[in-house]
Amino acid sequence: MSQDYMRFFPKPACYTNQKEAMESIHKALLDQKIVLFEGACGTGKTLSTLVPAIDVAQKLGKVVIIATNVHQQMQQFIEESREIKQKQDIKVAVLKGKKHMCPREVDYETCSVLKENTYELINKEKESAEIRTRLKQELVDSGDNDNSGESLRSELNKLEKEIRELRDRYCSYLYKVAVSDTDDFSLWYFEEVRTTEEVNEWAYKSDMCGYELMKKQMVHADLVICNFHHILNFNILANLLGWMDKSVDDVIMIFDEAHNLESAARSHSSLNLPAYSLQRAFEDVTANEGISQKDSYRVKDLEKLFKLIYQHLKDVYESRLDFGERERLPNTWKDVTICDPKHRDDYFLKRLLEQIEEAGITDLYELLEDAAELGRYLDDFYKEQYKQGHSNRKKNSQLLRSAEFFMFYLEHASDMAYYPLLNVRRKDNELEGRIELVSCIPNNVTTPIFSSFYASILMSATLQPYPVMKAKLGITRPTIEIAYGITFPEDNRLTIAINSQPLFAKKRDDPGTIEQVTQILNDIIQHTDGNVLVFFQSYHEAKMYKNRITSEATVYLDEIGISSQEVRDEFFKVGETGNKAIIFSYLWGTLTEGVDYKDGRGRAVVIVGIGYPALNDRMRAIEAAYEHEFPGKGWDYAIQIPTIRKVRQAMGRVIRSPTDYGARILLDGRYTSASLIRLKKYSVFHAFPAEDRDEIIDVEPDNVKFSLMNFFNDMKKNQ
Numbered sequence: 001m002s003q004d005y006m007r008f009f010p011k012p013a014c015y016t017n018q019k020e021a022m023e024s025i026h027k028a029l030l031d032q033k034i035v036l037f038e039g040a041c042g043t044g045k046t047l048s049t050l051v052p053a054i055d056v057a058q059k060l061g062k063v064v065i066i067a068t069n070v071h072q073q074m075q076q077f078i079e080e081s082r083e084i085k086q087k088q089d090i091k092v093a094v095l096k097g098k099k100h101m102c103p104r105e106v107d108y109e110t111c112s113v114l115k116e117n118t119y120e121l122i123n124k125e126k127e128s129a130e131i132r133t134r135l136k137q138e139l140v141d142s143g144d145n146d147n148s149g150e151s152l153r154s155e156l157n158k159l160e161k162e163i164r165e166l167r168d169r170y171c172s173y174l175y176k177v178a179v180s181d182t183d184d185f186s187l188w189y190f191e192e193v194r195t196t197e198e199v200n201e202w203a204y205k206s207d208m209c210g211y212e213l214m215k216k217q218m219v220h221a222d223l224v225i226c227n228f229h230h231i232l233n234f235n236i237l238a239n240l241l242g243w244m245d246k247s248v249d250d251v252i253m254i255f256d257e258a259h260n261l262e263s264a265a266r267s268h269s270s271l272n273l274p275a276y277s278l279q280r281a282f283e284d285v286t287a288n289e290g291i292s293q294k295d296s297y298r299v300k301d302l303e304k305l306f307k308l309i310y311q312h313l314k315d316v317y318e319s320r321l322d323f324g325e326r327e328r329l330p331n332t333w334k335d336v337t338i339c340d341p342k343h344r345d346d347y348f349l350k351r352l353l354e355q356i357e358e359a360g361i362t363d364l365y366e367l368l369e370d371a372a373e374l375g376r377y378l379d380d381f382y383k384e385q386y387k388q389g390h391s392n393r394k395k396n397s398q399l400l401r402s403a404e405f406f407m408f409y410l411e412h413a414s415d416m417a418y419y420p421l422l423n424v425r426r427k428d429n430e431l432e433g434r435i436e437l438v439s440c441i442p443n444n445v446t447t448p449i450f451s452s453f454y455a456s457i458l459m460s461a462t463l464q465p466y467p468v469m470k471a472k473l474g475i476t477r478p479t480i481e482i483a484y485g486i487t488f489p490e491d492n493r494l495t496i497a498i499n500s501q502p503l504f505a506k507k508r509d510d511p512g513t514i515e516q517v518t519q520i521l522n523d524i525i526q527h528t529d530g531n532v533l534v535f536f537q538s539y540h541e542a543k544m545y546k547n548r549i550t551s552e553a554t555v556y557l558d559e560i561g562i563s564s565q566e567v568r569d570e571f572f573k574v575g576e577t578g579n580k581a582i583i584f585s586y587l588w589g590t591l592t593e594g595v596d597y598k599d600g601r602g603r604a605v606v607i608v609g610i611g612y613p614a615l616n617d618r619m620r621a622i623e624a625a626y627e628h629e630f631p632g633k634g635w636d637y638a639i640q641i642p643t644i645r646k647v648r649q650a651m652g653r654v655i656r657s658p659t660d661y662g663a664r665i666l667l668d669g670r671y672t673s674a675s676l677i678r679l680k681k682y683s684v685f686h687a688f689p690a691e692d693r694d695e696i697i698d699v700e701p702d703n704v705k706f707s708l709m710n711f712f713n714d715m716k717k718n719q
Helices: 004-008 018-030 045-060 071-087 108-142 150-166 172-179 183-191 196-205 210-220 228-232 234-244 258-269 275-287 289-294 299-319 347-358 364-387 398-411 443-452 466-473 511-526 539-546 564-576 617-629 634-651 701-718
Strands: 034-039 063-068 092-094 223-227 251-255 271-274 334-337 418-427 430-439 455-460 479-484 493-498 532-536 554-557 581-586 604-608 662-667 697-699
Touching (some): 004 018, 004 045, 004 071, 034 045, 063 228, 108 150, 183 196, 275 299, 299 347, 299 364, 299 398, 418 617, 430 617, 466 634, 511 604, 532 539, 617 634
Parallel strands (some): 532 604
8 A cells, every 4th residue: 555644754763563553544535444442651643643634635635623521632733733734834723712712701692793893894895885985976076066976975874883883892803813814813823833822823913813913814624633623513513614615524523531521421411491591481481571462472471381390499409408518519510310211200390390280381392482482582582682782781581591491392392312410509698499301312413424424433541341431422434443562671660469458348448448558558658759640539538548647758738629730840859859749630530541641750650449430310310221222231341441441541651662661550359360260240340451460560559569669670671
């Protein structure tokens, strides 16, 4: 096969397996296949995908989009695309959301209205200029007759009045972009790979909108770097394709950290409705009663319906709070169960429907359709009010939002793919509630994507098992599957599973268990030459064990509500100066992936327990949905496999280069190979890929210190 794609490869030599990976991916893309690519740190995943993708795109007139949900990975894409650009001149665009780039800092809908007014202003100014030209000519032709041009003057005066009014409610930053020659920006933008911060800085100096400037360049881009949000939100994706003048079939899509796609898609597919939206819904009806009655809307029934739903929602979440709990609620959402997660007995909806019937409303769905119709009318009315300058802000119809939510809720009431919950929190000393429809199986988002793009690549260090990934994301097209394990020297890493007591939920608070874990952690910290990362199942456990450690080294706690970046940076500094620090964190936090603990930043990583997510009703509902869709596999799909992926991500934080070294420690008897016989179904050893299992060494608790002493002594000898 021709290796023309190597013209885009910027390095002097390939990593082990990298050339083979690029060859396989290049062929797969030409065949319009979906590539599932798992590669450990050091396999050069990003270039292995970008290089063949860009080559195929240029040959076939396609565009490459690469997306991630990890900030650090986006920065890596920028750096590596800069390297490619130095070898071959490709045009690269880096995208962030409008809110990060808007100089006026207004919401999307307000921006849309201002945009309409701006372009209307530009058109009217053009029209005004044309009338002035005609008027001037008419005066010349008539010899400056006093009555000449009277009609045009009248038209011009009216137009000038409209222009003055529009200048009070337009966007000056967009205006300047629209009327200016932006060739200088285009040359500057594609001269290098520019970040959105650089674009904003350029635009600020020119009193322009960086977002609008960047949009105009998208049609020229060979490679677009963005986040998952731009792809998983169909409206944003449609806008992006429009800017590029491309169809979905013109895109070669690369998803990095693709193991996070399911949770990202779930977030996009889930719906919620705050209590304040319901309150404003009936206020919408009351405030616009004149309009409503004129168009024969059932005003009283609409008011009654949304007041009833609002009060029912409020009564339920307030009644579920124990004595004193209201004052102790955090500002993060707390779930309140309203439906059995397994059998989907929705007692919230059942009681609500009874109350609606008792209120004399017998045609609920028809009434909701009326509410949605009125809501759309009010939305247009509010938009026009803002556009004409009669309102200082763009209002949105909460009646429309509320009606559409409950219509969807009723339609999917018996659908296992959606699970209703109430959420409650304390904000600004006030209680807030909302109803949420959790998308348990979000392939309604992912299936259309993978069936539409010309070709796609999913890459991650923890993508396996592939059949599960394909099933959960709804991938039905032909695929190729590539996996390369860690290629760094085997002698530079130690992977041990400690044959301690299994940390089952009922045993985690046992004094004997706590004492054993504490002793093992003290041994690990004492005998590790450098920084130690410790990940627990929960923040509560991380905090408890931090207070039990006897080490003289600096101990950091990754606290909820405090920037983990500050803690991480301090931790790095200690390790980089050759000293030792310990950081206690939790597996489902932000420090387990997308962070590079290279060299002295991390010499050992410890995972305490299996790290299953909180098995609350939300997770049980997701498990039940997968069990319904894939009989016999609910636990594995919803809980076991995502957890082991998280563990593998945490293990991958250390040993980041061929010269780096470190220890990866699994502290729970269920990780050991011996647990297959001793603990049978509770063992998780079999859940790891074969290449990971081959490296795991079973170690008894009392021997952990000797394993670490021997390993780090060997490393010292080899330095």
